[in-house]
Amino acid sequence: MPELAEVEYYRRQWDCGVGAKVVAVRLHAEKRVFRGASTSELRRRVTGSRFVESRARGKQMLFRFSGGGWLGIHLGMSGTLRVEPGPFHPGKHDHLVLQQAKRALVFRDPRMFGRVKFDHGKVAPDWWSEGAPEIGSEMFNATFVSDFLRRHGRAPIKAVLLLQNGFPGVGNWMADEILWRARIAPAAWAGSLTLPQQAALRRATRFVSREAMRIIGNDFSEPPRSWLIHQRWKSGGVCPRHGRQLERGTIGGRTTAWCARCQRM
Ligand SMILES: [Zn+2]
Numbered sequence: 001m002p003e004l005a006e007v008e009y010y011r012r013q014w015d016c017g018v019g020a021k022v023v024a025v026r027l028h029a030e031k032r033v034f035r036g037a038s039t040s041e042l043r044r045r046v047t048g049s050r051f052v053e054s055r056a057r058g059k060q061m062l063f064r065f066s067g068g069g070w071l072g073i074h075l076g077m078s079g080t081l082r083v084e085p086g087p088f089h090p091g092k093h094d095h096l097v098l099q100q101a102k103r104a105l106v107f108r109d110p111r112m113f114g115r116v117k118f119d120h121g122k123v124a125p126d127w128w129s130e131g132a133p134e135i136g137s138e139m140f141n142a143t144f145v146s147d148f149l150r151r152h153g154r155a156p157i158k159a160v161l162l163l164q165n166g167f168p169g170v171g172n173w174m175a176d177e178i179l180w181r182a183r184i185a186p187a188a189w190a191g192s193l194t195l196p197q198q199a200a201l202r203r204a205t206r207f208v209s210r211e212a213m214r215i216i217g218n219d220f221s222e223p224p225r226s227w228l229i230h231q232r233w234k235s236g237g238v239c240p241r242h243g244r245q246l247e248r249g250t251i252g253g254r255t256t257a258w259c260a261r262c263q264r265m
Helices: 004-017 039-046 142-151 157-161 172-182 195-219
Strands: 024-027 051-057 060-065 069-074 080-085 094-099 103-108 115-120 247-251 254-258
Touching (some): 004 080, 004 103, 024 039, 039 069, 039 115, 142 157, 142 195, 157 172, 172 254
Antiparallel strands (some): 051 060
């Protein structure tokens, strides 16, 4: 499933179309990626409009068009965004294509857990404005994190890190990386974290998000060898700090890897 940095990578793919008009919209209206969205309005409002800008927050992307069109895309499990040169004929899984004069902006999703939304108005839709604060923003501060951990105090911290209304964009590998850096055991109750642990968690969340965006979000490069991600799935994977074999288990319903020496209960 795409995480923060992968979403950022895909968002940028469409940027070459910023400033250009959409001459035609082709979509598979009956597909479930459009559940709840008005595909006729999307088609009518976006055709002839200009692609103005794009944003990403966590796993959600928002594309703005002249005339007040707001297109929301969530990639789900298998969604991707890409660009095709010239006039383009959509394939079976290319559920949304915005055709411009020189290129086509394509949303493809074979498994269709992704989602396309469309809104019209002067300001960004409510679902966007009311979302959780971005990890890089001022609002993602000690008070926000502390309140969020308290509200989910009886859940393991690993599961809480995956809640998108608190840690937008964090997925399974990022959560393991963050906990390893903050030296917190993944099974620890969220409500049991001390203030220094909370601060370490917030720092590690910011660091992993920022670096993942910079490294992976740019061109899908690999994070440095010193990151846990390289050891997570390897058989005999070890702690990058001192080489002890990693523990593996299921916590909060998700496969988890951690170092029993660095991350004591
Ligand atoms: Zn270790």
